[in-house]
Amino acid sequence: MMSFVLAAGILAPPIVSRADWGAKPVGPKAVGHSIRRITIHHTGVKQNPARTLEDKLRGLQSWSQREDKLASGKTKPAWPDIPYHYYIAVDGRIGEGREWQYVGDTNTEYDPTGHLLIVVEGDFTQEKLLAVQWDSLRQLTLWCASEFRVPPHRIEAHLDFAQTTCPGPELYSRMGDLRNAIRLGL
Numbered sequence: 001m002m003s004f005v006l007a008a009g010i011l012a013p014p015i016v017s018r019a020d021w022g023a024k025p026v027g028p029k030a031v032g033h034s035i036r037r038i039t040i041h042h043t044g045v046k047q048n049p050a051r052t053l054e055d056k057l058r059g060l061q062s063w064s065q066r067e068d069k070l071a072s073g074k075t076k077p078a079w080p081d082i083p084y085h086y087y088i089a090v091d092g093r094i095g096e097g098r099e100w101q102y103v104g105d106t107n108t109e110y111d112p113t114g115h116l117l118i119v120v121e122g123d124f125t126q127e128k129l130l131a132v133q134w135d136s137l138r139q140l141t142l143w144c145a146s147e148f149r150v151p152p153h154r155i156e157a158h159l160d161f162a163q164t165t166c167p168g169p170e171l172y173s174r175m176g177d178l179r180n181a182i183r184l185g186l
């Protein structure tokens with residue numbers, strides 16, 4: 001068995017922190033965990049270049065922290081915070097979501113304990129992944145894989161764990177490229 005060791009000294013890409021976008025405090029009932037894998041999502045909503053990353057994150061946090069009715073008719077509970085740990089916007093900017101120390105949330109049937117959740121803005125059942133988003137996804141995943149010692153085979157997508165189309169065929173088709181980039185340290 002080949003072991004996987006990333007070269008040290010991988011630098012984090014620029015990340016807009018919670019303080020930078022004006023996050024409210026994490027809500028009650030946040031559960032701690034340690035990161036064992038990285039799981040990729042799409043927002044499932046069309047890309048919107050008209051709003052800033054900061055504005056989107058504030059909106060996503062407000063929605064996350066309240067109870068709401070979903071399109072499926074199911075009720076989503078109030079979550080402690082944004083369900084994902086990092087958000088990659090349409091312009092490639094990266095924002096910090098829920099702090100990685102806390103387990104994320106989901107409306108689907110899988111347990112996200114141990115998963116570092118990265119979400120990319122767009123509905124990749126019908127939209128294209130933009131080059132700036134791909135670059136940010138690659139850099140962020142490489143840094144996270146190095147930081148949390150996650151081997152490439154544990155970098156997967158939401159649909160590898162749950163009944164969902166997330167992250168859409170367009171982004172899912174890039175998962176092999178993503179794992180290869182991490183293997184090569186690119």
Ligand SMILES: [Zn+2]
Nearest residue numbers: 041042158166
């Ligand atoms: Zn997802």
